[in-house]
Amino acid sequence: MKTNRFWAWLTFALGAAYFIVPLLATFEFSLRMRRGTYSFDAYASVFADPYFVSSFGYSVVIGLVTIVVGVLVVVPAVYFVRLRMPWLRPFMEFITLLPLVIPALVLVYGYIRLYNSSSIIPFTGSALGTDILLTGAYVTLALPYMYRAVDNGMRTIDIGTLTEAAQIMGANQAQIIGRIILPNILVAILSGAFLTFAIVIGEFTIASLLNRPAFGPYLVGIGTNRAYEPAALAIISFIITWGAMGMINVLGRFAPRTSARTD
Amino acid sequence: MAFLDVQNLTKTFGQTTVVKGVSFAFDKGEFISLLGPSGCGKTTILRMIAGFERPTSGSIEVDGRDITHLKPNQRQLGMVFQAYALFPNLNVGDNIGFGLKIAGMPAEQRRARIDEMLKLIGLAGFDKRYPYELSGGQQQRVALARAIAPRPRMLLLDEPLSALDAKIRVSLREEIRAIQLDLGITTVFVTHDQEEALSISDRIVVMNAGNIEQLGAPHEIYNKPATRFVATFVGQLNTIEATVLDAAARTVSIDGQAATVPALPATADNGSAVSLTLRPEVLSVGARQGNDITLSGTIADVTFLGSVIRLRITLGSNLLSLDTFNDQRTAPPARGEKVTVSLASKDLLVL
Amino acid sequence: MTNTASPRRIPWDALAVAPFIIFAVMFLFLPTLGIIGAAFTDRAGSFTFDNIFGLFTDQILAAYWISIRISGASAFFGALIGLAIVLAIIRGRLPAPLRSAVMTFSGVASNFAGVPLAFAFIATLGRLGLVTIVLKFLGLDIYRSGFNLLSFWGLTLTYLYFQIPLMMLTIAPAVDGLKKEWNEAAQMLGASQFQFWRYVGLPILWPSFLGTLSLLFANAFGAIATAWALTGSNLNIVTVLLYNQIRGDALQNPGLGAALALGMIVITSLANVIYLVVAARAERWMK
Numbered sequence: 011m012k013t014n015r016f017w018a019w020l021t022f023a024l025g026a027a028y029f030i031v032p033l034l035a036t037f038e039f040s041l042r043m044r045r046g047t048y049s050f051d052a053y054a055s056v057f058a059d060p061y062f063v064s065s066f067g068y069s070v071v072i073g074l075v076t077i078v079v080g081v082l083v084v085v086p087a088v089y090f091v092r093l094r095m096p097w098l099r100p101f102m103e104f105i106t107l108l109p110l111v112i113p114a115l116v117l118v119y120g121y122i123r124l125y126n127s128s129s130i131i132p133f134t135g136s137a138l139g140t141d142i143l144l145t146g147a148y149v150t151l152a153l154p155y156m157y158r159a160v161d162n163g164m165r166t167i168d169i170g171t172l173t174e175a176a177q178i179m180g181a182n183q184a185q186i187i188g189r190i191i192l193p194n195i196l197v198a199i200l201s202g203a204f205l206t207f208a209i210v211i212g213e214f215t216i217a218s219l220l221n222r223p224a225f226g227p228y229l230v231g232i233g234t235n236r237a238y239e240p241a242a243l244a245i246i247s248f249i250i251t252w253g254a255m256g257m258i259n260v261l262g263r264f265a266p267r268t269s270a271r272t273d
Numbered sequence: 274m275a276f277l278d279v280q281n282l283t284k285t286f287g288q289t290t291v292v293k294g295v296s297f298a299f300d301k302g303e304f305i306s307l308l309g310p311s312g313c314g315k316t317t318i319l320r321m322i323a324g325f326e327r328p329t330s331g332s333i334e335v336d337g338r339d340i341t342h343l344k345p346n347q348r349q350l351g352m353v354f355q356a357y358a359l360f361p362n363l364n365v366g367d368n369i370g371f372g373l374k375i376a377g378m379p380a381e382q383r384r385a386r387i388d389e390m391l392k393l394i395g396l397a398g399f400d401k402r403y404p405y406e407l408s409g410g411q412q413q414r415v416a417l418a419r420a421i422a423p424r425p426r427m428l429l430l431d432e433p434l435s436a437l438d439a440k441i442r443v444s445l446r447e448e449i450r451a452i453q454l455d456l457g458i459t460t461v462f463v464t465h466d467q468e469e470a471l472s473i474s475d476r477i478v479v480m481n482a483g484n485i486e487q488l489g490a491p492h493e494i495y496n497k498p499a500t501r502f503v504a505t506f507v508g509q510l511n512t513i514e515a516t517v518l519d520a521a522a523r524t525v526s527i528d529g530q531a532a533t534v535p536a537l538p539a540t541a542d543n544g545s546a547v548s549l550t551l552r553p554e555v556l557s558v559g560a561r562q563g564n565d566i567t568l569s570g571t572i573a574d575v576t577f578l579g580s581v582i583r584l585r586i587t588l589g590s591n592l593l594s595l596d597t598f599n600d601q602r603t604a605p606p607a608r609g610e611k612v613t614v615s616l617a618s619k620d621l622l623v624l
Numbered sequence: 625m626t627n628t629a630s631p632r633r634i635p636w637d638a639l640a641v642a643p644f645i646i647f648a649v650m651f652l653f654l655p656t657l658g659i660i661g662a663a664f665t666d667r668a669g670s671f672t673f674d675n676i677f678g679l680f681t682d683q684i685l686a687a688y689w690i691s692i693r694i695s696g697a698s699a700f701f702g703a704l705i706g707l708a709i710v711l712a713i714i715r716g717r718l719p720a721p722l723r724s725a726v727m728t729f730s731g732v733a734s735n736f737a738g739v740p741l742a743f744a745f746i747a748t749l750g751r752l753g754l755v756t757i758v759l760k761f762l763g764l765d766i767y768r769s770g771f772n773l774l775s776f777w778g779l780t781l782t783y784l785y786f787q788i789p790l791m792m793l794t795i796a797p798a799v800d801g802l803k804k805e806w807n808e809a810a811q812m813l814g815a816s817q818f819q820f821w822r823y824v825g826l827p828i829l830w831p832s833f834l835g836t837l838s839l840l841f842a843n844a845f846g847a848i849a850t851a852w853a854l855t856g857s858n859l860n861i862v863t864v865l866l867y868n869q870i871r872g873d874a875l876q877n878p879g880l881g882a883a884l885a886l887g888m889i890v891i892t893s894l895a896n897v898i899y900l901v902v903a904a905r906a907e908r909w910m911k
Contacts, residue, residue, distance in 0.1 A: 014817075018716020022726075025709040025788070029733060032744045032785065035754035039747035083647050086640035094637050105648045110839060111892050112656060113846025115863050116885040119870050120655025123662060123882075150651040183636050208735045214849035219870055226849065229739040233746075233853050240743035247740035248732070255731040325808055345811040352812040358805035362827040362909045371823070372813030403909045416809075423813060 033248065040241035052242035059239075065228035069217075072141070072224065073210040076148040077203045080156045083149060085199065088160045089191060092169060106157040109150055118147060118216045140220050147216045152206035159205070163198025164191075201258045208254040212247050275334075276301035276459050277322075277427065282331035284317050291317050293483040294331070299476065301336075302457045304450065306470035309480035310506065316431060318480075319463045323429055324348050335426055351420030351458075352429040355436055357412040359404040365391070365415050366400030372423035390418040393452060410441040417449065421456065428453070428460040434469060446473050467507045471495060479503050504550060504622065511556070511593045513549045513621075517541045525549070528589040532566045532618045547623060553583070555620040556595040558606070564615035572610045582606075586614060656889065662882035675883035683860065688887065691845055691862040694776060698783035699840035703833060705784070706791025707799075714799050727796065730789035737786040742853035745782045749773050774855045782850060787840050794839065798832035831903045831910070838899035842892040862888060 041048040127135035133143035214226030275298035284292040292314040307315035320326040324345035394414040471491040479486045487499040498504035515525040570588035666672040810820040848863035868874035869881040
């Protein structure tokens with residue numbers, strides 16, 4: 011038993027070192043901008059960069075729209091499939107696994123070929139169209155996570171019984187979803203939302219191939235031109251990711267009591 | 274020379290002592306039950322015998338060999354767990370053969386032993402099934418076969434029946450007992466179910482709060498409970514309030530009637546109140562030969578249990594429980610009826 | 625209200641599922657089918673296998689091979705190390721608060737991929753990185769002894785930063801499902817800890833392990849941002865090759881680009897099919 015514990019601690023310590031050292035090293039590096047002393051100059055330089063503000067703002071907006079669209083697409087589908095069309099479930103599961111199997115790079119290649127300016131739906135023909143396409147791509151990218159979060163949420167609250175109870179009291183379909191189901195799975199939806207946000211905010215591949223001024227391509231540009239700012243940006247990104255995940259954790263505590271934590 | 278010899282076994286978890294210097298010794302081939310409410314320390318004792326918990330002090334000997342500090346896998350004991358604990362990834366045959374494989378038995382001999390075990394538990398031909406394909410009772414039988422296949426020196430049963438349905442529980446416990454007698458294997462059985470312990474054991478250790486309350490054969494435990502705890506925990510018990518008439522002559526007054534009891538507490542003075550206890554089955558409705566005390570009361574409640582009818586009878590300030598056999602030719606007594614009940618004063622217990 | 629007379633109720637079911645289906649068709653099926661179609665189409669628009677044959681050049685095969693090696697290595701080591709850490713935390717009975725902290729951190733780290741991760745590793749193991757400098761100070765010049773962050777091992781080491789946590793998150797429920805009694809039963813039957821894991825513990829985890837392994841493989845195989853930010857267009861992995869092709873038709877043949885993408889789909893699908901086949905055999909004992 012003693013030796014067992016020793017190996018457990020050793021394994022943990024080695025793992026922790028691998029994960030913590032790069033963070034410390036990056037932080038240390040980000041402070042080295044001013045010669046001979048540690049300073050936050052790199053951070054100041056990042057925040058003063060108008061492109062940082064604009065690209066970050068752009069990604070936040072796209073991220074929020076992605077979340078809204080994702081929820082609108084996923085929630086009603088999961089609800090009705092669970093309630094009325096269970097035979098569609100395997101198909102849904104298959105669809106939501108596809109983005110994990112087909113690389114995003116391949117999908118975006120498909121979009122560019124399919125929705126170019128001379129096609130029936132010329133998404134890439136205008137900036138707005140490309141933004142819409144980018145949002146669609148991000149919803150697809152986040153689909154597995156959003157679907158799983160919502161599906162877990164609905165499983166834990168037994169939507170069948172809730173729906174029947176509401177119907178007996180005379181509620182219509184819209185009232186059932188809006189007043190009964192949504193509030194009960196809100197925590198699950200928010201978990202999926204924060205995860206989506208974490209995925210979208212620094213995404214590089216799709217944004218850069220669609221030529222949108224998002225945060226990911228901005229980061230790569232900084233990486234090739236500057237020395238210390240990238241480290242500062244890595245730390246900032248880590249904090250943003252941490253914030254999103256931390257929110258999921260905090261929300262987990264407010265989940266309906268029967269729910270298995272989805273984190 | 275005792276086969277299982279436990280001396281001054283003590284186990285402390287942090288601040289709480291859950292087993293407080295327990296000693297007992299049993300012979301080879303005995304079926305021993307550790308009986309008590311949850312938290313009484315019975316499971317901890319079993320786990321110390323198995324080797325999963327290290328005793329804070331004391332010793333455990335099996336067959337003359339001190340095993341107190343051996344690892345579980347060196348003790349050559351067999352164990353059956355409450356929740357079956359069959360290996361889900363192995364089929365029935367491989368589960369039963371697991372211990373044999375570990376011991377290095379050649380495949381052919383193993384095959385024969387597995388078949389023998391399957392026959393013993395009445396599941397011949399089930400060797401290719403997986404645990405999830407079996408009912409709870411079948412799984413627990415396989416777990417039993419797995420435990421005894423390597424011919425362990427002793428068998429440990431940790432509440433093996435409590436996860437099963439009532440009917441299967443009874444049939445499986447009879448089966449376990451039959452197999453145990455057949456193999457003559459010393460068995461330690463942990464349970465909180467007094468009926469189970471009474472029906473299956475050679476001897477019972479009744480435990481409470483880390484101590485042994487009483488150790489004896491089932492009929493001794495039931496008929497002559499050593500403490501009030503044993504009397505209430507094992508079987509049903511009625512309490513009658515009485516007044517001591519003459520402490521020296523052991524006479525008391527029950528509801529105005531004088532009676533001589535087998536014993537009285539040393540502290541009882543003339544005129545003081547004492548609680549007398551008695552089993553439901555020693556009370557009879559109406560008079561019966563040998564019963565020297567007759568009391569009259571009112572039926573407060575009737576519970577029809579099939580072969581037995583349990584009556585609750587108000588006798589002055591006392592509420593007594595009484596079992597009578599169901600008589601198919603007459604209707605059961607009704608609530609509110611006046612009845613006389615009788616009992617023999619020698620059946621009264623003073624605790 | 626005469627509901628019986630007018631059965632024209634709103635078909636909520638179909639309306640609710642339709643957006644999902646349309647979405648899947650527009651953003652998953654059609655683009656993928658488009659790629660597959662293009663892979664078998666020549667410039668004139670007629671059917672051909674030439675694009676597929678075109679993949680068998682040294683440069684493209686090498687790119688696939690390096691991608692497979694990096695994905696395989698990072699998935700394999702990520703899965704092993706992730707499992708070891710989860711076992712240490714859950715089975716080694718490390719304090720409960722530590723466990724929940726580690727799992728939260730895993731959630732963060734598994735999403736800390738892409739460009740920022742590349743920056744972090746440049747700051748750590750790049751030529752001016754902290755660890756590089758400290759090791760040099762201690763007398764070990766890792767770059768002189770052949771290490772390079774922009775190499776196979778450098779990239780694998782970087783990928784592990786999101787692969788290990790992803791493994792931990794997906795395998796933890798399976799490890800939680802290992803009952804304490806199984807270990808105790810094995811011990812009572814004379815088994816050592818090694819024998820328990822050999823015959824019971826690991827076989828039970830095996831299907832989940834394989835499933836996660838294929839997920840990790842696909843995860844690394846499709847990754848580009850980290851590699852791109854680390855190396856620019858220098859590293860010859862298949863995602864970088866395809867990225868350059870999409871950007872500026874680097875292969876000077878759109879059909880060949882589609883074939884390249886098709887090859888990627890085939891490889892990740894293959895990883896999943898292998899998993900499904902092996903898992904089906906390993907899961908006979910499951911309900």
